[in-house]
Structures are given as C-alpha cells and as structure tokens.
Amino acid sequence: MSTDRAPLWLKLAAAGGLAFMHLPILLIFVYAFTTEDKSYQWPPPGLTLKWFAVTWNRPDVWEALGLSLRVAAISTAIALVLGTLCAAAVSRARFFGREAVSLLVILPIALPGIITGISLRSAFNIMDIPFSFWTIVLGHATFCVVVVYNNAVARFRRTSGSLIEASMDLGANSFQTFQHVILPNIATALLAGGMLAFALSFDEVIVTTFTAGQQQTLPIWMLEELVRPRQRPVTNVVAMVVVLVTFLPILGAYYLTRGTETVAGQGK
Amino acid sequence: MTTAVRFSRVSRHYGPVKAVNDVDIDIAEGEFFAMLGPSGSGKTTCLRLIAGFDQPTSGEIEIFGDSAHGVPPYKRHVNTVFQDYALFPHLNVVDNVAYGLMIAGQPKTERRRAAEEALEMVALPGYGGRRPSELSGGQRQRVALARALVNQPKVLLLDEPLGALDLKLREQMQEELKALQRKLGITFVFVTHDQGEALSMADRVAVFNEGRIVQVGKPHDIYYRPDVPFVADFVGSSNVLPPHLTEELTGTWTHATVRPEAVRLSDTGLPATVRSSSFIGTATRVTMDTEHATIVALLPKGAAVPHSGDKVHVTWDPADLHLMEQGG
Incomplete structure (x- = not known):
C-alpha cells in the first residue's frame, strides 16, 4: 500500500537531516561578519564588514586562491582528456583486461586520500621529483580522472554505437565524427564531470598535504590559519568564497545533467 | 549490365567462427537484391563488408568495378539504413537528413532544400523541425531512408529496416520501398530474415546458411525450386x-x-x-x-x-x- 503523502514524522526527520547538514555552514558565514577576532563567540558581539576589506588586502590569501584555481583548472583539463579517452576505450572496444582497467580507474576515489597521498609522496621521492605545482596537479588528477570517467562512461553506454557508424557511412571521417556526433552527445556529461572534478580539486586537503612543497592551496592555507589564529574572521570570509566557488559548478553540473536522460539514448 | 557489387571468394572469420565463408555474389546495377537467412547466417556481416564497417579476412570485394580493399566507409558511395535507424539524437530531422551533405561541404540553404525534398520523397514533408525522439518508429525509418538517399548513393544497404515495425506498416513500407527503388533505379541490397519480405520485394534473393550462400535466384525459383532442403525448409x-x-x-x-x-x-x-x-x-x-x-x-x-x-x-x-x- 502506498500513499502520495509522507507521514509527518518522516517530513520532520528529513527536514532535521537537511538542517543538520547545512545550518553549520550558515554559522561559518555569520562568523565572517563578527567584530570579535580572537575566538568564535556566540552570539557575535557585533557585526562588521571590515574583514572583507582585510581579506582583500592579504597577499597570502590571493596566492593560495590563485594556486588552487590553477591546480583545479589544470587537473580538470588533464582529467577531461584522459577520462574521456579511457571511457571511450572501455565502452567502445573489447580488449584483454578491459574489466581490470575500468576497476583500476575507479579505485583512487575509493582509496582513502591519505593512502593515495602517502604512496604518491613515496613515489615522487624515489623518482627524485621535487615537490611543486605539478606534483599537486598529478595528485589531484588521480581522482579527477575518475569523476570525468564515470560521467563519460555512463553517457557512452547510453549512446548507440551505430551512431558512429552512421556518421562514417554518411561520409564523415573520424575527426568529423568526433566533432559532429560524439562531442555533442557527451558534452553535457563532460561538463558535469569537469565541474565536479574542479570542485573536488578545489577543496582537496589530504592528498595535497603530501604532494605539495612549500605552496599552500586555499584549503591548506585555511587549515594553517585555524592552528595559528590571526584575524580569525578572515578564514571565514575565505570559507564563504570556497563554498560559493565549489557550490556554483556543482549546481551547474546538476542542472546540466538533469533531463538529459533521453538525449543520448537512441530509443527504437 | 554493370555489376554494382561483386564478392569473389569472400570470407570473414572471427577466430574460429566463420561468419562469412567463401561467398561469391554478383549484384547487378539497379537490382533489388535480398540477402535472406536466419540470424547468424552471415547476411548482416556481408552487408557490413559492403558498407566498409568490417574487412574481409580473405577474398575481394568490388563496388562498381573498384576494389573496396582498405577503403573506409566514408569514402564509399554506399549508404546504409540501419536496423535501429541510428538517427542522431542531438539533431533535428532536417539536420539529420542533411548530415551527409553538410560533411560534403554543401552550403546550408542548398542542403536544407535537398533534405526537405528527400523528406517529401519519403512522405514526411514538414517534419524537419522535429527531434527523432518525437517521431514514431515508422517515421524514424523514413527519416533514416531519406538521410541515406539524399546523398545519391550508388548502392543503398538496408539492414532489416522493417524489423521494428508492426505488420500493417511493414506491408505498406514494403510496397513503398519497392516503388522508390523502381523510381530511383538505385541498387538496393536488403538484409532480412523474413522470407515473405524477401520474396515479395526482391528481384533476386540469396539464401544464407552458416556463412555460406546456399542458393541465389529469382523469388519464384527460390520458392518453387529450392536447391537444397535448407532452402525448402526456410523459405515457406x-x-x-x-x-x-x-x-x-x-x-x-x-x-x-x-x-x-x-x-x-x-x-x-x-x-x-x-x-x-x-x-x-x-x-x-x-x-x-x-x-x-x-x-x-x-x-x-x-x-x-x-x-x-x-x-x-x-x-x-x-x-x-x-x-x-x-x-x-
């Protein structure tokens, strides 16, 4: 037996769960406006906008933000290329070890970040690779590829294989087929995957602590700030920015992949 | 009479599986040629060999006298109507039909006009703006037909094109296809497992069994003078x-x-x-x-x-x- 309306207790439980997940984030936002700069005092003794100006004038914030954006952008770019190629191979071709490849690609995201981090650090050490911007990018790419791969492989599976043959049959070579048939059919999946990858990279801490040298990405910078408090609300202002920068791509990904179920599936 | 498609001792083996085994075919220009057989008999593989999606393990294929060896699908003057129609879901009907002309570099207004004409030919005028997902199975089939024919292929390949249609629509399409083929004079190569379809539409029928052609002939001969028990049993x-x-x-x-x-x-x-x-x-x-x-x-x-x-x-x-x- 089923009814359209959920019982009251279920609604309350759902509302409570959502509130528990999201209200603490609002707390962070409120502290960005507090006049108290040594400790987090509730309720805030007064409200001010001055921390935004202070944050704006802190070069270390800009440096960390810039690094995070560059790392996220390049990791995402690498992930888009490798993830798409891998998804195409796994879903289109049959070859020895295909199942193993599809499992191994997904593994990094299931593995605790700390293990990925430790192993990468050891590997970089053995290979005598100095820690730099590029070691951070490599570390992030390991899990960014997974996200893109997962999105792309699902779309490839829903895209009829005869579309490619049809395109070839109508005179298009491989490049034209990619441009006119494959790309339009997987574009939204790639965009969604890319945005998720970007967001993941942007707020990554654990792998970064192991693969970064002296540089601080934004999350790492925040962690340091919490340990050595100095103008505490600045961290909160930055946190607000991080939430927005992360949230917008995810929101975009959500809207882009919504309602595309029928786009790529070639029904009979 | 010109030979449109010639198979000389063509085989296609997948490991130990002889999908196509030592097949000879001569399809004349303007002929409506049916390849009939149960599933797995090699008829669809033969079609894919003509289209260029697959290459023979041995033997020679000629299309209008030119060797097809190593020629990719996009360089063959052959177009295919796919079993699942394979319409591009991200394009509307007119852009689907005009796809081949777009690739060939025809200007937009010209190829749109050609596509509209092709849609008229398959009795779908005014459907250009719709998405494939908004069409019925029979309409998709017509769009697939228009998309292939608009390129004026020398040979049109049809892979079980009526298989997904209901009986009444199928009978109607059989007549229309036949009339269209007569009008255009294009060589049609048609794959089907439906003996009634093959006999009623084709000028000649090749009956496939286990990768080989067991008999080629006019429908009347296939029906009344089967060469081997398999043909007698499979055809009616x-x-x-x-x-x-x-x-x-x-x-x-x-x-x-x-x-x-x-x-x-x-x-x-x-x-x-x-x-x-x-x-x-x-x-x-x-x-x-x-x-x-x-x-x-x-x-x-x-x-x-x-x-x-x-x-x-x-x-x-x-x-x-x-x-x-x-x-x-």
Whole structure:
C-alpha cells in the first residue's frame, strides 16, 4: 500500500537531516561578519564588514586562491582528456583486461586520500621529483580522472554505437565524427564531470598535504590559519568564497545533467 | 549490365567462427537484391563488408568495378539504413537528413532544400523541425531512408529496416520501398530474415546458411525450386522428402520438395496419419505423419478437414514434386 503523502514524522526527520547538514555552514558565514577576532563567540558581539576589506588586502590569501584555481583548472583539463579517452576505450572496444582497467580507474576515489597521498609522496621521492605545482596537479588528477570517467562512461553506454557508424557511412571521417556526433552527445556529461572534478580539486586537503612543497592551496592555507589564529574572521570570509566557488559548478553540473536522460539514448 | 557489387571468394572469420565463408555474389546495377537467412547466417556481416564497417579476412570485394580493399566507409558511395535507424539524437530531422551533405561541404540553404525534398520523397514533408525522439518508429525509418538517399548513393544497404515495425506498416513500407527503388533505379541490397519480405520485394534473393550462400535466384525459383532442403525448409516450410521416399516415388535417389498447397488428400497415395489441423484464415493447415516424412498440406476453403488421428492418403501432381540437386 502506498500513499502520495509522507507521514509527518518522516517530513520532520528529513527536514532535521537537511538542517543538520547545512545550518553549520550558515554559522561559518555569520562568523565572517563578527567584530570579535580572537575566538568564535556566540552570539557575535557585533557585526562588521571590515574583514572583507582585510581579506582583500592579504597577499597570502590571493596566492593560495590563485594556486588552487590553477591546480583545479589544470587537473580538470588533464582529467577531461584522459577520462574521456579511457571511457571511450572501455565502452567502445573489447580488449584483454578491459574489466581490470575500468576497476583500476575507479579505485583512487575509493582509496582513502591519505593512502593515495602517502604512496604518491613515496613515489615522487624515489623518482627524485621535487615537490611543486605539478606534483599537486598529478595528485589531484588521480581522482579527477575518475569523476570525468564515470560521467563519460555512463553517457557512452547510453549512446548507440551505430551512431558512429552512421556518421562514417554518411561520409564523415573520424575527426568529423568526433566533432559532429560524439562531442555533442557527451558534452553535457563532460561538463558535469569537469565541474565536479574542479570542485573536488578545489577543496582537496589530504592528498595535497603530501604532494605539495612549500605552496599552500586555499584549503591548506585555511587549515594553517585555524592552528595559528590571526584575524580569525578572515578564514571565514575565505570559507564563504570556497563554498560559493565549489557550490556554483556543482549546481551547474546538476542542472546540466538533469533531463538529459533521453538525449543520448537512441530509443527504437 | 554493370555489376554494382561483386564478392569473389569472400570470407570473414572471427577466430574460429566463420561468419562469412567463401561467398561469391554478383549484384547487378539497379537490382533489388535480398540477402535472406536466419540470424547468424552471415547476411548482416556481408552487408557490413559492403558498407566498409568490417574487412574481409580473405577474398575481394568490388563496388562498381573498384576494389573496396582498405577503403573506409566514408569514402564509399554506399549508404546504409540501419536496423535501429541510428538517427542522431542531438539533431533535428532536417539536420539529420542533411548530415551527409553538410560533411560534403554543401552550403546550408542548398542542403536544407535537398533534405526537405528527400523528406517529401519519403512522405514526411514538414517534419524537419522535429527531434527523432518525437517521431514514431515508422517515421524514424523514413527519416533514416531519406538521410541515406539524399546523398545519391550508388548502392543503398538496408539492414532489416522493417524489423521494428508492426505488420500493417511493414506491408505498406514494403510496397513503398519497392516503388522508390523502381523510381530511383538505385541498387538496393536488403538484409532480412523474413522470407515473405524477401520474396515479395526482391528481384533476386540469396539464401544464407552458416556463412555460406546456399542458393541465389529469382523469388519464384527460390520458392518453387529450392536447391537444397535448407532452402525448402526456410523459405515457406516446404515438405522435404528424404531420398529413399523420393526413390520409391520417382526412382531417383535425392531429396525432393512439394509445396504444402500442392498436397491433396485422396483415396489413394501415400498412407498418412493426421497429427493436427488448424484453421489459418485463407486455408486449413494439416500436419500428417507418413512412414518416412512429415507432410504439411494447406487445404483450400471448402475442402473436407480431417481430424487428428484420422487415417488418410496424400497425393500430389507429379509436376509439383521438385527434385533437388543430388546429395544436396
């Protein structure tokens, strides 16, 4: 037996769960406006906008933000290329070890970040690779590829294989087929995957602590700030920015992949 | 007459599986050629070899006299109507139809006009702005046909194009396809597992079994003069008489066939026991066991219908008995 309306207790439980997940984030936002700069005092003794100006004038914030954006952008770019190629191979071709490849690609995201981090650090050490911007990018790419791969492989599976043959049959070579048939059919999946990858990279801490040298990405910078408090609300202002920068791509990904179920599936 | 497609001893093996095994075909220009056979008999593989999606393991394929060896699909003057239609879901109908012309570099207004004309030809004028997902199966089939024909191919390949349609639509499309082929004069190569479809539409039929062509001929010959028991059985379930029965009746040791509609019940002839009888609309189908073979008769309306278990005698006009090739 089923009814359209959920019982009251279920609604309350759902509302409570959502509130528990999201209200603490609002707390962070409120502290960005507090006049108290040594400790987090509730309720805030007064409200001010001055921390935004202070944050704006802190070069270390800009440096960390810039690094995070560059790392996220390049990791995402690498992930888009490798993830798409891998998804195409796994879903289109049959070859020895295909199942193993599809499992191994997904593994990094299931593995605790700390293990990925430790192993990468050891590997970089053995290979005598100095820690730099590029070691951070490599570390992030390991899990960014997974996200893109997962999105792309699902779309490839829903895209009829005869579309490619049809395109070839109508005179298009491989490049034209990619441009006119494959790309339009997987574009939204790639965009969604890319945005998720970007967001993941942007707020990554654990792998970064192991693969970064002296540089601080934004999350790492925040962690340091919490340990050595100095103008505490600045961290909160930055946190607000991080939430927005992360949230917008995810929101975009959500809207882009919504309602595309029928786009790529070639029904009979 | 020009040969449109020629297979010379073509084989396509997948490991130990001989999907196509030593096949020779000559398809004439302007011919409506059907490749008929059960699934897995190699007919679709042959179609894919003509289209260029697959390459033969051995043998030579020529399309209008030119070797197709190593020629990719996009360089062949051949277009395909796919079994699942393979319409591009991200393009509307007119852009689907104009795809080949777009790739060929035709300007937008020209290719749109050509696409609209092609849509008119398949009785879908004004559907250009719709998405493939908004069309019925029959309409998609027509769009796929227009998309292939707009490129003016030398050979049109059709892979079970009517398979997904319901019976009434299928019969209508059969007639339309035939009329279209007559009008355009393009060589059609048509793959089907439906013997009725092959016989009613094609100028010639090649019957496939286990990777080989077992008989090529006009529909009438395929139907009335099967070369081997497989053809007799697959094309309209003819009665196949084993060699010793044929020898008893004619003195020749060979398989023979007799069409169910030629079989009559009478007072003399081969003794038989009726196993079952069923009314199938235009006739009554009676299955009988004789000593050496099962015989099916189609009794016309008005004939006395026996009941199962009845002892009867079956006979036929000796001219209706078709002797197959020795050892076939």
